[in-house]
Amino acid sequence: MPTDPFALFAEWMALARESEVNDPDAMALATATPDGRPSVRIVLMRRYGPEGFGFFTNLESDKGRQIAANPFGALAIHWKSLRKQVRAEGRLEQVAAADADDYFASRSRDSRIGAWASDQSRPLDSRETFIDRIEAVRTRFEGGDVPRPPHWSGFRLVPDRIEFWEDGEFRLHHRRLFTRSGEGWSEGLLYP
Template structure:
């Protein structure tokens, strides 16, 4: 079995990424790649790996959904009392990874994490489907429970309490923004000789350099 796994490989050949072709600002470069990914109709194009760590450096990772980006950073929303929320409270540093296999591209982001304002979180919460709003109340995320019935009972409880309109945002739920200090754009190339262009924050500017594959 292990030999079969070791034989799995793909040679990348779709595109290249050269220094003269990238934007001066990594957010502009991200926006260009993002638009290409959206136009490629990639399923769950906004799915990204979020890696956090304890103060001692023990890492954990999971997939979350990007819900917005600006020149300041990348936004996502979650339960503040979840495993990732507790780690971010103690160690507000994180890494993000986008992998768009259809374009043979990967983007790695490292940065500092801050909570979004209550106003921002409230505004986004109102756009969520009612079932997702109820779910934010019903799930004690990352906490061990006796069975699926706990969640189902909580859903019924909060449906009865709130109805289907103007459901309030839970106080333990909201957004984060990852403010990058480093962003790497990876374009797959033949024979594992990939293109990797890295942006590193230096005060108000960004240093651009190629790093070896």
Template sequence: MIDLAADPFDLFAIWMTQAEASELNDPNAMTLATTTKDGRPSARIVLLKSWDRLGFVFYTNLESRKSDEIAVNPHVALLFHWKSRKRQIRIEGIAAQVSDAEADAYFETRPRLSRIGAWASDQSRPLPDRRLLEQRLEQEIAKYADAPVPRPPHWSGWCVTPEAIEFWEDRDFRLHDRAVFISTSTGWTASRLYP
């Protein structure tokens, strides 16, 4: 049973560590749900790159569809689903852009070709021909052949500060174990939910 007295961040750490030991690919993969300006939902998979008690961080092009939607409505949802563990975690919160220093530090850890690719790709915009992307990548490779690759001004990260964290664990006969932790001005409150 999910411990309602647990700290939700400590519980997240335990579940993430266990997922890292059992998931074959990308245990840090999470669905990010946003909404368009007219309220239509939009979801995609992104990778959690860091987290702490302030929030959960992913990186992207600031001119992408997801970033455009966050700029209009910063209320987002994250979903981790670990099929091998029969668990999921839902997080609802507010997204805010990370600092330039934090984005720079993470950008430097990316493989060189990924850093160059951030310059070559106009993420989320129409691509008339795949060869155009390949040509742009070749141009950027040549441009930075003997130089460090700086972070593009249109590339950064978003930190989702959680307002609610729900833990779900599979049980027989669909009598699953669910617990939700809600952030309040004095800390976290927890309650169990019907499956």
């Protein structure tokens, strides 16, 4: 078995891409307000590797503001079809502008337009208001590229702990914990 948590994660992700019906990269991301009030939502993990687990968002959203005030978070990825789960905790760091530009350019045109039109997490008086904003942005960029808005970027959770959980018969689960130790990782087991 791999002793590098990201090598193990890559193995599990490859299995999940084959077996999960929808969104094998969906993860629950937990952040907290400056006073410690937790907040959790599902986001799509768009990058992973030794540098961490990456996702992209509106910086002015609830999660963006929470990360700016308290740059620590946790994530959980559960693959029911595999009976496996990964949890990680660590610091949240904003990605480089070039990485955000690269990912934004890979999104569909309508998704890019939506990023400009949406005041994510803020109150909306009616769906029609949002549709009108989408049409205004569509007109603004008609015939041209839709660049990344200044309020849109990405983050990576740089883990100091990663737990791999595998379902076991009679709830005798297998849990491996990787803890960052200097430039490497130490590994141990946890009781189920």
